[in-house]
Every structure is written in C-alpha cells, then in structure tokens.
Amino acid sequence: MGLMHSLKAKLGPAKDKVHDFAQRHEEQVQHGLDKAAKVVDKKTKGKYSDKIHSGTDKAKGAMDRLAHKGDDTGAGSSTPPPGSPPPTT
Numbered sequence: 001m002g003l004m005h006s007l008k009a010k011l012g013p014a015k016d017k018v019h020d021f022a023q024r025h026e027e028q029v030q031h032g033l034d035k036a037a038k039v040v041d042k043k044t045k046g047k048y049s050d051k052i053h054s055g056t057d058k059a060k061g062a063m064d065r066l067a068h069k070g071d072d073t074g075a076g077s078s079t080p081p082p083g084s085p086p087p088t089t
Contacts, residue, residue: 022066033059 022029037056041049 019066019069022063023068026063026067029063030060033063 033056037052041052044052
C-alpha cells in the first residue's frame with residue numbers, strides 16, 4: 001500500500017494542473033478535438049466516421065468533467081455555495 005500512497009501523493013499536483021488547464025482552455029481543446037476528428041475522418045474516407053464521432057464525444061465529455069470538477073452546479077450537491085447563509089433549523 002505504500003507504493004500506491006506515494007504514487008497518489010506525487011500525482012496530486014499534476015491532477016490539479018490538468019484541471020486548471022482544462023478550465024482555462026476548454027474551448028481550444030474542444031475545437032482541437034473537432035479539427036482532429038475531421039482530419040482523421042477525411043483520411044479514412046468516412047469509413048470509421050461513426051467511431052470517430054463517438055470517440056470525439058467521449059473525449060469532449062471527459063474534458064467537460066475535468067474542466068468543471070468540483071463545481072457546485074451539479075445536481076445533488078449537499079454543500080451550499082460559498083458565502084451563503086447557513087441553513088436554519
């Protein structure tokens with residue numbers, strides 16, 4: 001378990017950097033994914049078009065999850081947004 005613990009500790013900062021990059025450059029990355037999909041589709045002459053679009057959609061979904069990780073906009077969030085008054089009971 002020591003190896004996994006040290007590996008997670010070393011990858012933590014990289015995970016935060018990827019999240020920050022995804023937030024700042026979300027539109028550019030999605031544009032790049034579309035552009036790459038178009039080039040690959042053209043090179044394969046449309047033979048794998050459905051698979052290319054499926055993979056592109058999955059990559060965009062993953063990018064969206066990375067960019068919005070930790071946002072309180074998701075359904076079922078149990079924590080109130082910062083600055084809101086505490087609930088009264």
